[in-house]
Amino acid sequence: xxxxxxxxxxxxxxxxxxxxxxxxxxxDTRRAGHEVVVAVSAMGxxxxxxxxxxxxxxxxxxxxxxxxxxxxxxxISMALLAMAIHSMGFEARSFTGSQAGMITDATHGAARIVDxxxxxxxxxxxxxAIVIVAGFQGFNRDTRDITTLGRGGSxxxxxxLAAALRADVCEIYSDVDGIFxxxxxxxxxxxxxxxxxxxxxxxxxxxxxxVLYIRAVExxxxxxxxxxxxxxxxxxxxxxxxxxxQSLPEGEKGENMEEPIVAGVATDLSQAxxxxxxxPDVPGKAADIFKxxxxxxxxxxxxxxxxxxxxxxxxxxxxxxxKSDATAALKALAGEQSEVGxxxxxxxxxxxxxSIVGAGMRTHSGVAAxxxxxxxxxxxxxxxxxxxxxRTSVVVRGDNLGEAxxxxxxxxxxxxxxxxxxxxxxxx
Amino acid sequence: xxxxxxxxxxxxxxxxxxxxxxxxxxxDTRRAGHEVVVAVSAMGxxxxxxxxxxxxxxxxxxxxxxxxxxxxxxxISMALLAMAIHSMGFEARSFTGSQAGMITDATHGAARIVDxxxxxxxxxxxxxAIVIVAGFQGFNRDTRDITTLGRGGSxxxxxxLAAALRADVCEIYSDVDGIFxxxxxxxxxxxxxxxxxxxxxxxxxxxxxxVLYIRAVExxxxxxxxxxxxxxxxxxxxxxxxxxxQSLPEGEKGENMEEPIVAGVATDLSQAxxxxxxxPDVPGKAADIFKxxxxxxxxxxxxxxxxxxxxxxxxxxxxxxxKSDATAALKALAGEQSEVGxxxxxxxxxxxxxSIVGAGMRTHSGVAAxxxxxxxxxxxxxxxxxxxxxRTSVVVRGDNLGEAxxxxxxxxxxxxxxxxxxxxxxxx
Numbered sequence: 131x132x133x134x135x136x137x138x139x140x141x142x143x144x145x146x147x148x149x150x151x152x153x154x155x156x157x158d159t160r161r162a163g164h165e166v167v168v169a170v171s172a173m174g175x176x177x178x179x180x181x182x183x184x185x186x187x188x189x190x191x192x193x194x195x196x197x198x199x200x201x202x203x204x205x206i207s208m209a210l211l212a213m214a215i216h217s218m219g220f221e222a223r224s225f226t227g228s229q230a231g232m233i234t235d236a237t238h239g240a241a242r243i244v245d246x247x248x249x250x251x252x253x254x255x256x257x258x259a260i261v262i263v264a265g266f267q268g269f270n271r272d273t274r275d276i277t278t279l280g281r282g283g284s285x286x287x288x289x290x291l292a293a294a295l296r297a298d299v300c301e302i303y304s305d306v307d308g309i310f311x312x313x314x315x316x317x318x319x320x321x322x323x324x325x326x327x328x329x330x331x332x333x334x335x336x337x338x339x340x341v342l343y344i345r346a347v348e349x350x351x352x353x354x355x356x357x358x359x360x361x362x363x364x365x366x367x368x369x370x371x372x373x374x375x376q377s378l379p380e381g382e383k384g385e386n387m388e389e390p391i392v393a394g395v396a397t398d399l400s401q402a403x404x405x406x407x408x409x410p411d412v413p414g415k416a417a418d419i420f421k422x423x424x425x426x427x428x429x430x431x432x433x434x435x436x437x438x439x440x441x442x443x444x445x446x447x448x449x450x451x452x453k454s455d456a457t458a459a460l461k462a463l464a465g466e467q468s469e470v471g472x473x474x475x476x477x478x479x480x481x482x483x484x485s486i487v488g489a490g491m492r493t494h495s496g497v498a499a500x501x502x503x504x505x506x507x508x509x510x511x512x513x514x515x516x517x518x519x520x521r522t523s524v525v526v527r528g529d530n531l532g533e534a535x536x537x538x539x540x541x542x543x544x545x546x547x548x549x550x551x552x553x554x555x556x557x558x
Numbered sequence: 559x560x561x562x563x564x565x566x567x568x569x570x571x572x573x574x575x576x577x578x579x580x581x582x583x584x585x586d587t588r589r590a591g592h593e594v595v596v597a598v599s600a601m602g603x604x605x606x607x608x609x610x611x612x613x614x615x616x617x618x619x620x621x622x623x624x625x626x627x628x629x630x631x632x633x634i635s636m637a638l639l640a641m642a643i644h645s646m647g648f649e650a651r652s653f654t655g656s657q658a659g660m661i662t663d664a665t666h667g668a669a670r671i672v673d674x675x676x677x678x679x680x681x682x683x684x685x686x687a688i689v690i691v692a693g694f695q696g697f698n699r700d701t702r703d704i705t706t707l708g709r710g711g712s713x714x715x716x717x718x719l720a721a722a723l724r725a726d727v728c729e730i731y732s733d734v735d736g737i738f739x740x741x742x743x744x745x746x747x748x749x750x751x752x753x754x755x756x757x758x759x760x761x762x763x764x765x766x767x768x769v770l771y772i773r774a775v776e777x778x779x780x781x782x783x784x785x786x787x788x789x790x791x792x793x794x795x796x797x798x799x800x801x802x803x804q805s806l807p808e809g810e811k812g813e814n815m816e817e818p819i820v821a822g823v824a825t826d827l828s829q830a831x832x833x834x835x836x837x838p839d840v841p842g843k844a845a846d847i848f849k850x851x852x853x854x855x856x857x858x859x860x861x862x863x864x865x866x867x868x869x870x871x872x873x874x875x876x877x878x879x880x881k882s883d884a885t886a887a888l889k890a891l892a893g894e895q896s897e898v899g900x901x902x903x904x905x906x907x908x909x910x911x912x913s914i915v916g917a918g919m920r921t922h923s924g925v926a927a928x929x930x931x932x933x934x935x936x937x938x939x940x941x942x943x944x945x946x947x948x949r950t951s952v953v954v955r956g957d958n959l960g961e962a963x964x965x966x967x968x969x970x971x972x973x974x975x976x977x978x979x980x981x982x983x984x985x986x
Contacts, residue, residue: 146614153615180634186574187581187638188645195644198652199637202630206608209627210615216623217616224626229702250702274657274678 132298132379133165133255137265137288139304142362143207144174152303152362153214156260160220165255167295169265169288170211172203193238197267197278201227204264204284212262221259225250227267227276231294232287234268234277241268241277243286243349246294255295263291282343289346293353299379300355302342303362308369309334309341312395314550316532317539321546323393325370325378328357330393330487333521337485338398347371391490391497392542397535398483399528401431402456403514405448406463408473416447418470419463426462428455432483432516432523444473448514450525453479481513482531484538485523498522504541510534560726560807561593561683565693565716567732570790571635572602580731580790581642584688588648593683595723597693597716598639600631621666625695625706629655632692632712640690649687653678655695655704659722660715662696662705669696669705671714671777674722683723691719710771717774721781727807728783730770731790736797737762737769740823742978744960745967749974751821753798753806756785758821758915761949765913766826775799819918819925820970825963826911827956829859830884831942833876834891836901844875846898847891854890856883860911860944860951872901876942878953881907909941910959912966913951926950932969938962 136156143149159166171177180199184191191199208224215222231247251261265284268277279286285302292300309331312320326334328351335344341359350357351373360368370378409415416435423430432450451459456477463475491497501522505512510533514525526534539545564584571577587594599605608627612619619627636652643650659675679689693712696705707714713730720728737759740748754762756779763772769787778785779801788796798806837843844863851858861877879887884905891903919925929950933940938961942953954962967973 146611149615183574183634183638184641187577188641190645191641192644192650195637195640195650195652199634199641202633202637205630205633206611206627209623209630210611212623213612213616213619213627216620217618222620222623224623 131163131165133167133295134159135167135169135288135292135295135297135300137169137284137300137302138171138362139284140171140174140176140207141305142303143170143211146210149173149207149210150214153211153218155303155362156211157215157218157220160260167251167255167261167263167291167297168211169263169284169291170204170207171265171284172200173207173210176203176206194275197238197276200278201264201267201276204266208262208264212260215260215262221257222262223254223259224262224264225254226264227287228269230263230291232263232268232290234270234279236270236273236275236277238275238277240280241270243268243279243290246290248291248294251291251295263287282345285343285346286349289350289353289355289357292355293349297355299358300350301358301360302346303360304341305362306341307361307364307366308359309339309371310394310550311544312535312539313339313397316397316535317395318549319536319545320539320550321544322550323369324367325372326393327489328371328373329520330489331371333485333487333518334394334396337396337487337521337523338400338483339394339396342371391494392486392488392544394487395535395539395542395544396485396487397531398485399531400452401450401481401483401525402453402477402479403448403450403481403525404456404459404463405446405476405478406470406472407446407476408442408444409447410471411443411445415470418466419447419472420449422462422466422470423449423451423459426455426458428452428459432514432525434514434516450481450483450514480528481525482528482534483523483525484531484534485521486538486542487521489520491520491522500541501538504537505534508533508537510537559591559593561595561723562587563595563597563716563720563723563725563728565597565712565728565730566599566639566790567712568599568602568604568635569733570731571598571639574638577601577635577638578642581639581646583731583790584639584643585646585648588688595679595683595689595691595719595725596639597691597712597719598632598635599693599712600628601635601638604631604634622703625666625704628706629692629695629704632694636690636692640688643688643690649685650690651682651687652690652692653682654692655715656697658691658719660691660696660718662698662707664698664701664703664705666703666705668708669698671696671707671718674718676719676722679719679723691715710773713771713774714777717777717781717783717785720783721777725783727786728778729786729788730774731788732769733790734769735789735792735794736787737767737799738822738978739972740963740967741767741825744825744963745823746977747964747973748967748978749972750978751797752795753800754821755917756799756801757948758917759799761913761915761946762822762824765824765915765949765951766828766911767822767824770799819922820914820916820972822915823963823967823970823972824913824915825959826913827959828880829878829909829911829953830881830905830907831876831878831909831953832884832887832891833874833904833906834898834900835874835904836872837875838899839871839873843898846894847875847900848877850890850894850898851877851879851887854883854886856880856887860942860953862942862944878909878911878942908956909953910956910962911951911953912959912962913949914966914970915949917948919948919950928969929966932965933962936961936965938965
């Protein structure tokens with residue numbers, strides 16, 4: 131008998147039929163003799179609808195009240211799920227974040243988990259019940275107020291419960307079959323990975339892969355939780371996300387247990403590029419620029435400074451950042467133009483970022499050369515390059531990103547023999 | 559400075575616009591220098607929609623989970639209302655039933671309030687905040703589970719809060735202007751009462767009047783809470799519901815402070831009549847019949863036994879009960895026909911009940927004669943009669959109920975000079 135934590139996202143419980151299907155899946159797990167704890171998101175677009183309502187009654191909703199509002203979404207889905215399980219003849223009990231002992235700090239809208247005290251969940255499990263917990267929400271002990279964890283909160287709830295209950299595995303269900311070597315909508319010959327290291331998963335998620343939230347993977351890595359990313363709509367094994375020193379459950383094995391040089395290719399169209407032209411090439415100018423950008427609240431990703439032209443004594447500095455941060459950053463920079471002494475600003479929101487991620491890059495030299503070669507053959511121009519220990523990223527024209535991903539995927543021998551099945555949604 | 563508890567029903571907070579209107583009303587009360595505590599229902603048809611969803615996932619939803627589900631409705635409306643008030647520059651805090659200290663027994667779906675400990679509400683009021691509380695819901699201390707109070711629960715929440723906080727008045731808002739001498743949709747010349755005694759209000763509510771729930775009026779009577787039933791859409795004074803020994807706030811006076819003989823006429827089309835024909839006229843037979851009916855779960859209202867025909871030794875017994883209880887009662891009786899020895903059953907769901915209610919009936923004789931006379935002149939046949947200390951009810955054909963109400967209303971001198979304005983909804 132194992133203790134299994136399962137997480138179902140909003141699209142998995144979008145309507146009564148979906149809820150019944152998920153209930154059956156949970157009951158099957160219980161029937162197999164396991165203890166089951168489920169973290170569930172709000173139904174379908176409930177959270178967005180509630181946010182819209184909030185916007186209609188108040189232009190800047192009070193954060194405490196916004197959390198009170200949003201937390202009702204999971205309350206609905208979890209109660210319905212518990213009912214559905216109950217009507218299949220199994221005992222099920224639903225718990226709010228506060229009842230589940232999900233203790234957070236008091237940062238409404240983006241609360242951090244500070245403690246998990248799942249006393250009532252353990253009691254319910256000991257009574258033989260299936261436990262359903264509201265994802266995304268917690269409780270602050272000092273203010274006695276409801277909090278929410280922010281984007282990806284339900285994944286984090288599931289992983290945090292798995293850690294606190296010492297679960298054998300945390301299954302994150304979505305409408306995709308697992309983690310792929312690339313986004314199958316971009317690279318049709320992408321293959322499902324049977325396993326991936328958590329550090330590779332973190333790099334993929336940070337660079338555009340959308341199946342798991344970084345925060346949940348980080349939490350799992352820190353607390354030794356084994357994640358199994360799999361599909362709500364299929365009984366097949368998905369992808370195991372394995373932390374340091376962890377091994378797969380008995381009987382399960384990754385097909386690619388030998389460390390791959392490149393685990394996957396991530397693509398990201400969500401970034402923009404800003405180039406600061408004609409920056410005086412004297413020490414401290416780059417620091418000035420990024421202080422200004424940071425103060426605007428923008429999250430800078432890649433930075434490239436070109437070689438200074440000796441004749442002019444001026445350099446250009448380019449950086450990428452989320453498209454949604456670009457306006458604020460441009461405004462902040464323009465406001466300090468005379469102070470910094472640069473000539474002009476160029477804003478480019480037609481870029482695409484491609485990253486290859488693989489733990490093998492640590493020990494194999496020349497891995498990036500294959501990337502550059504493949505893009506060169508395809509006549510795709512590289513505009514920026516950045517690297518980490520296990521990742522190389524390049525910026526290309528957004529129009530070229532799909533083709534770039536396909537040729538790179540192929541160059542690293544990642545292509546499958548058949549095309550992957552692609553679903554409409556993203557499973558969040 | 560007074561402490562005012564206000565209750566807004568679902569139709570008063572049906573959408574963002576309504577919520578903003580209610581928020582403004584609350585802010586106006588606060589601005590006038592009063593402390594304000596608001597009990598709010600779920601938006602519009604939310605509760606019915608949640609019930610329908612529940613029915614889709616489970617034919618017989620688990621009661622604990624149904625309460626968890628339904629309690630999310632008020633969570634949404636109260637958070638939105640608090641946000642709207644907040645954005646008008648006033649401090650507002652919303653509280654769930656559990657946070658508000660609404661302690662109930664563990665009867666899911668129809669919990670009884672056992673204690674109210676509004677510590678957090680008092681703190682918030684002392685901080686100068688407007689307090690918004692989820693109506694309809696509570697919390698059981700032993701199971702630590704969420705409960706709901708059942709139909710009319712939000713009215714009861716408001717009155718219970720008013721009692722626990724020693725509020726000066728409990729204002730129950732709806733889309734009607736107050737308590738009328740009759741339902742204005744049935745009797746166009748019905749007049750708004752400026753005040754009514756709580757015992758008369760109880761009789762009217764028990765006999766078909768829909769503005770206030772019996773349970774809330776009972777609670778108010780027992781705990782000395784002054785109720786003011788008024789309209790969300792008008793600043794006018796509504797109707798004061800005055801308990802024994804209570805007086806109206808300074809400056810307010812009922813126009814009809816002299817005890818009226820008849821305060822109002824109530825009409826009710828929700829009942830059916832069952833007649834048990836040919837019951838052996840021996841002691842104990844009526845008891846047998848009503849034991850069977852009670853066991854079927856039916857709630858018997860009026861009972862009439864005709865004089866036994868000496869020749870046959872058989873009597874007929876008629877009784878009324880809610881239409882929804884009739885099938886179960888008929889089935890139960892039919893199952894015991896040979897045991898009881900009656901001849902047949904007649905089911906009649908085309909009846910209407912008319913009641914006149916007035917505390918003056920205690921001290922004035924012959925009040926009912928006016929009722930019988932008026933119906934006789936209108937050639938409306940009376941099928942059953944029952945009386946209490948301050949009420950006389952008659953059963954007539956359902957088709958005749960409207961006309962019966964109009965002639966009786968007129969006969970007691972209750973007609974106003976103009977027709978009352980009638981709204982579409984019922985304000986629940």
